[in-house]
Amino acid sequence: MSDVDLIIERMEMRGHRVTASRRRVIDAVLAQAAHFTVDDVLRGARKVGRATVFRTMKLMLDLNLLCRILLDDGALHYRLSTRGHHHHLVCRDCGRVEDFTTCDVKALVRELTRSTDYEIEGHWLEVYGRCHACRLLKTAQEAAVG
Amino acid sequence: MSDVDLIIERMEMRGHRVTASRRRVIDAVLAQAAHFTVDDVLRGARKVGRATVFRTMKLMLDLNLLCRILLDDGALHYRLSTRGHHHHLVCRDCGRVEDFTTCDVKALVRELTRSTDYEIEGHWLEVYGRCHACRLLKTAQEAAVG
DNA sequence: AACTAGAGTGAGACCAGATATCACTGACGG
DNA sequence: CCGTCAGTGATATCTGGTCTCACTCTAGTT
Numbered sequence: 249m250s251d252v253d254l255i256i257e258r259m260e261m262r263g264h265r266v267t268a269s270r271r272r273v274i275d276a277v278l279a280q281a282a283h284f285t286v287d288d289v290l291r292g293a294r295k296v297g298r299a300t301v302f303r304t305m306k307l308m309l310d311l312n313l314l315c316r317i318l319l320d321d322g323a324l325h326y327r328l329s330t331r332g333h334h335h336h337l338v339c340r341d342c343g344r345v346e347d348f349t350t351c352d353v354k355a356l357v358r359e360l361t362r363s364t365d366y367e368i369e370g371h372w373l374e375v376y377g378r379c380h381a382c383r384l385l386k387t388a389q390e391a392a393v394g
Numbered sequence: 395m396s397d398v399d400l401i402i403e404r405m406e407m408r409g410h411r412v413t414a415s416r417r418r419v420i421d422a423v424l425a426q427a428a429h430f431t432v433d434d435v436l437r438g439a440r441k442v443g444r445a446t447v448f449r450t451m452k453l454m455l456d457l458n459l460l461c462r463i464l465l466d467d468g469a470l471h472y473r474l475s476t477r478g479h480h481h482h483l484v485c486r487d488c489g490r491v492e493d494f495t496t497c498d499v500k501a502l503v504r505e506l507t508r509s510t511d512y513e514i515e516g517h518w519l520e521v522y523g524r525c526h527a528c529r530l531l532k533t534a535q536e537a538a539v540g
Numbered sequence: 541a542a543c544t545a546g547a548g549t550g551a552g553a554c555c556a557g558a559t560a561t562c563a564c565t566g567a568c569g570g
Numbered sequence: 571c572c573g574t575c576a577g578t579g580a581t582a583t584c585t586g587g588t589c590t591c592a593c594t595c596t597a598g599t600t
Contacts, residue, residue: 316468318464318518320516320518322462322470324468337506337510337512337514339512340515346506346510346512348506348509348510350502350505351502352501352502353521355498356496356497356498356521357521359496360483360492360494360521360523363494364483364492364494364525365525365526366483366485366492366523366524366525366526367523367524367529368483368521368522368523369486369522369523369524370466370521370522370523371519371520371521371522372464372466372518372519372520372522373517373518373519373520374517374518375499375502375503375506375514375516375517376514376515376516376517376518377506377512377513377514377515377516378512378513378515379510379511379512380511380512383513
C-alpha cells in the first residue's frame with residue numbers, strides 16, 4: 249500500500265472526507281523533504297486555502313499521520329509519520345532525520361517516580377548530531393584549509 | 395546570595411550593563427510561577443518596552459539564567475534556571491515542574507552512534523506526568539462522583 | 541567638567557505561524 | 571430532489587518574535 253493510500257484510508261476510517269483540497273495537501277506533504285513547515289506545504293499546495301492547509305495538517309497530526317519535530321533552536325517542524333511513539337535524531341548540518349524507537353526510559357521513569365512521586369505519562373526526546381556524510385564533508389574542508 | 399544578585403552578577407561578569415529596564419525585567423521574571431511566557435513578563439514589567447523585554451529574556455537565555463521548557467502541546471515556555479544541563483518533569487494538571495539531571499543517555503548515544511553513524515552532540519528531553527497532589531485530588535473527585 | 545563612542549532603549553513596523561469568522565459549496569442520506 | 575452538515579477559503583485577527591531607527595544613557599578619556 250502506498251503512502252497516499254494509507255493516509256487516505258486512515259482518514260476515511262475515522263469518518264473524514266478525502267476531498268480534492270485535502271488530497272492536494274496530502275500530495276504536497278508527501279513531496280516534502282525529511283521535515284518541513286506548514287509554509288512549505290502551503291507553497292506546494294497552491295490552489296488550497298491557507299486555513300484548509302492548517303486544518304488538514306492538524307487533522308493529520310491528530311491521526312498520527314504527521315508528527316512534530318523540535319529543532320535545537322526551538323523551531324517546530326513537521327514530519328511524515330506512519331508509526332506510533334518514536335523519536336528523532338536530527339543532523340544539525342543537513343537536517344537529515346533518523347527515527348528511532350529504542351528510548352529506554354524505564355529506568356529513568358522508575359527513578360523519577362521514586363524521587364518525585366509523579367505518575368509519569370509521557371516524554372519528548374530529540375537527539376541532535378551530525379550525520380556521517382556531513383562529518384566527512386567537514387573533515388575534508390578542514391583538510392583543504394589546513 | 396539572592397537570585398537577583400546572582401543574575402546581576404552574571405550579567406555584569408559578561409560585560410552587560412544592568413540598567414533600570416533590565417532590572418525591571420529581572421524582577422518581573424523572578425515574580426513568575428514555575429514557567430511563563432514572554433507575555434507574562436511583559437505584563438509584569440509595565441514600563442519596559444516590548445523589544446527590551448524580548449532582548450533581556452534572550453540575553454538571560456544566552457547566559458543560562460533562563461531555560462526553555464517544551465509543554466506537551468508544543469508550546470515553549472520559559473523558566474528560571476541557575477544551573478547547566480538539565481531536564482524537566484512537568485505536571486500536566488497544575489504545571490508544576492521538577493528539574494532533574496539524571497538523564498542516562500549514554501547507552502542510547504552508544505547505540506545510536508553504532509546504528510546510525512551519527513556523531514551525537516546533544517539532546518532535548520521533557521517528561522510529562524501528574525504530581526502527587528494532583529493525583530490525590532483526582533482520586534478524591536472520582537470517589538465523590540462514583 | 542565636557543566629549544564621545546558605543547551599549548542600551550522604546551515606539552512602531554513588520555513577519556511567521558496559527559486560529560476565528562462567516563458566507564459559501566458540495567456530497568450524501570432520506 | 572432537497573436538506574443537512576462537513577468542508578472550504580477569503581479575510582481578519584492573534585501571538586510570539588525580530589528589525590529599524592532615532593534617541594538616551596553611561597563609562598572612559600581628555
